[in-house]
Amino acid sequence: MQISSKFTIGVHLLAVIDYLGEDEKVTSNVLAGSIGVNPVIVRNVMGNLKEAGLISISQGRSGIALAKKPDQITFYDVYKAVDSVNDDGLFHFHENPNPECPIGKNIHKAMDSKLDRVQKCMEDEMRQITLADVMTDIQSELKKD
Amino acid sequence: MQISSKFTIGVHLLAVIDYLGEDEKVTSNVLAGSIGVNPVIVRNVMGNLKEAGLISISQGRSGIALAKKPDQITFYDVYKAVDSVNDDGLFHFHENPNPECPIGKNIHKAMDSKLDRVQKCMEDEMRQITLADVMTDIQSELKKD
DNA sequence: CCGCCTGTAATATACCACATTACAGGCAAA
DNA sequence: TTTGCCTGTAATGTGGTATATTACAGGCGG
Numbered sequence: 253m254q255i256s257s258k259f260t261i262g263v264h265l266l267a268v269i270d271y272l273g274e275d276e277k278v279t280s281n282v283l284a285g286s287i288g289v290n291p292v293i294v295r296n297v298m299g300n301l302k303e304a305g306l307i308s309i310s311q312g313r314s315g316i317a318l319a320k321k322p323d324q325i326t327f328y329d330v331y332k333a334v335d336s337v338n339d340d341g342l343f344h345f346h347e348n349p350n351p352e353c354p355i356g357k358n359i360h361k362a363m364d365s366k367l368d369r370v371q372k373c374m375e376d377e378m379r380q381i382t383l384a385d386v387m388t389d390i391q392s393e394l395k396k397d
Numbered sequence: 398m399q400i401s402s403k404f405t406i407g408v409h410l411l412a413v414i415d416y417l418g419e420d421e422k423v424t425s426n427v428l429a430g431s432i433g434v435n436p437v438i439v440r441n442v443m444g445n446l447k448e449a450g451l452i453s454i455s456q457g458r459s460g461i462a463l464a465k466k467p468d469q470i471t472f473y474d475v476y477k478a479v480d481s482v483n484d485d486g487l488f489h490f491h492e493n494p495n496p497e498c499p500i501g502k503n504i505h506k507a508m509d510s511k512l513d514r515v516q517k518c519m520e521d522e523m524r525q526i527t528l529a530d531v532m533t534d535i536q537s538e539l540k541k542d
Numbered sequence: 543c544c545g546c547c548t549g550t551a552a553t554a555t556a557c558c559a560c561a562t563t564a565c566a567g568g569c570a571a572a
Numbered sequence: 573t574t575t576g577c578c579t580g581t582a583a584t585g586t587g588g589t590a591t592a593t594t595a596c597a598g599g600c601g602g
Contacts, residue, residue: 253400253482253589254489256559261491263508268500279578286501288493290561295579309579310569327511337398344399344590346406348433354539355413356431362534363408366472366526374519381511389507394499398558401590424547435592440548454548455600489559 258334261287262297266383269307270322278316297334304333323384331378342371403479406432407442411528412535414452415467423461442479449478468529476523487516
């Protein structure tokens, strides 16, 4: 199992928007070219990021721009924006434990809070990482040339 | 996306084995009955847990038993045993970033260590939770009746 | 030796991620 | 205001994966 690539696509997207800034025209086709996926996928992710208030999109001969500063955009924001994990949570619980069995009857209650704790731990860590951190690392790679 | 139910099945499995202990005969059919899934799934998970050294299985008119004490079996052990997450990691990275693009060329390098950090955080939290914790909660639910 | 149980392969099904085509609608520039 | 690019989105295809199910070979204990 893996978290959908929509998440990494989202971060990549934001990085390109930040990098090309207001100088160059950024379109879903340009982005799709850099990311290496279909433009429709990009437009969908763009829509998610827009709904979440991370970017602004003006139609027509368009302009896409960050709606927040890079250090105000965290991995968690992107992760939530693109619905990386559904409402049932990170862990898929088997759906039919036997209520006639003392374990089956209570396993859900006994595990849920623990699984939530694990998921929350992961999400809290994602809140610590920002787009600015990614840009810093990209810049320092670029300087090596 | 969600982590396969094989993980929760694995924990459920261990809980039943611990609960029914050495008194009653525990078979894949009994387990499947409590868990509410097909016996073959149970046997596969059993195999995983056996390989990982968490349970012992003797064939024939069989006996299944925990190979460690409940407080020595963590969620992480089960999670690893059933291959909840493949070797590529928790996050599925888009596979064809454009090497001609300054961002596409470096996005992988810039994000990998951060994603690893997130995953490791989750796994560390799982190491803190044991089968014994689950059994404690189940027991206290049972006492409510 | 008989019967129950595990190990495992083969097959089916349903769902999901991602790709692709197509087109309607909007904004901006000319 | 018209034209052309671009976004929003629906419809469809496809491959991969999770789980179910049937079937059977092999092993151990009674």
